[in-house]
């Protein structure tokens with residue numbers, strides 16, 4: 001008998017890449033995707049013709065089934081600050097209430113994988129950030145619906161591991177970019193690329209000296225593929241995954257303005273409680289996933305993403321969003 005796998009958020013940016021990788025697995029009998037198309041795009045899945053895949057257009061917190069799954073991968077949640085800040089309650093529901101619903105659907109001893117975030121470190125006081133760092137999060141601040149629902153979901157899943165013996169994999173992703181991000185997603189790389197190709201004005205918030213560590217999606221999904229589905233890994237997480245090259249937001253904007261003719265930078269007011277820096281300590285990641293390294297340079301990753309945005313904006317394909 002093959003595996004029954006449930007993925008939430010499978011129509012999203014990272015989720016759709018995960019779905020492609022899952023469908024390469026010969027041990028997979030049935031793949032259910034639960035997505036409500038809040039931030040996902042239909043076009044991210046239209047290339048798939050595999051009969052093992054079934055799409056349930058539904059909120060993860062309301063999804064119901066009598067089936068039990070061998071593996072559940074919980075990705076449903078917006079990751080973009082403007083999107084989660086616009087609908088904070090809905091964000092908490094997607095992460096936490098979604099996870100509470102999903103734990104009823106796992107086979108005894110089955111595996112739950114969860115995409116947590118570097119946001120659990122808040123505005124960090126140490127750099128790079130190892131998994132042992134407890135973070136600096138404002139639990140009533142403007143980012144808290146996202147940060148705290150990720151933290152609470154980590155807590156819930158760890159308790160389920162302790163009390164019910166689920167096989168757990170929690171990953172803390174640092175900033176990921178690449179093809180299949182919504183052009184109106186609002187995160188830095190995707191925003192700068194779509195702005196460069198449309199208005200020509202790249203909006204840098206604050207002085208732009210705040211920094212992030214930008215991971216190209218293929219590299220990140222290579223790591224997730226190993227961490228989420230290799231049986232021999234005996235580590236529940238949390239595991240940092242990302243690219244540890246840290247680059248300021250202003251440098252990202254300058255690079256994109258240099259490679260897209262006619263683009264220029266517009267300095268804008270800072271956004272409240274914007275973290276000043278983020279860089280993963282990948283020591284543990286390199287131990288748990290020996291041989292894995294981010295291979296795509298930032299410059300190459302941005303050029304590839306630019307080509308994807310050019311094609312997508314020209315074809316108008318992203319307009320199928322609800």
Ligand code: NAD
Pocket residue numbers: 008009010011012013014015034035036037038039040041058059060061074075076077078079080093094098115116117118172173174175176177181
């Ligand atoms: P995304 O917004 O592109 O994808 C999220 C998907 O979840 C979308 O398809 C959306 O429609 C779906 N969704 C949201 N709420 C839902 C709900 N209640 N029910 C069903 N579906 C719902 O985001 P992404 O960048 O692909 O991120 C995927 C996961 O990885 C998220 O959990 C995010 O928090 C986490 N993460 C991403 C990053 C990053 O840089 N991309 C960094 C850290 C963590």
Ligand code: UDP
Pocket residue numbers: 079080081175186187188189191192203204205206210211212249271274275
């Ligand atoms: N940012 C910016 N202009 C934009 C979008 C983002 O200057 O159009 C900045 C944002 O203020 C933050 C950084 O880029 O300092 C990364 O933002 P993003 O939303 O990509 O990710 P996160 O803040 O969640 O790390």
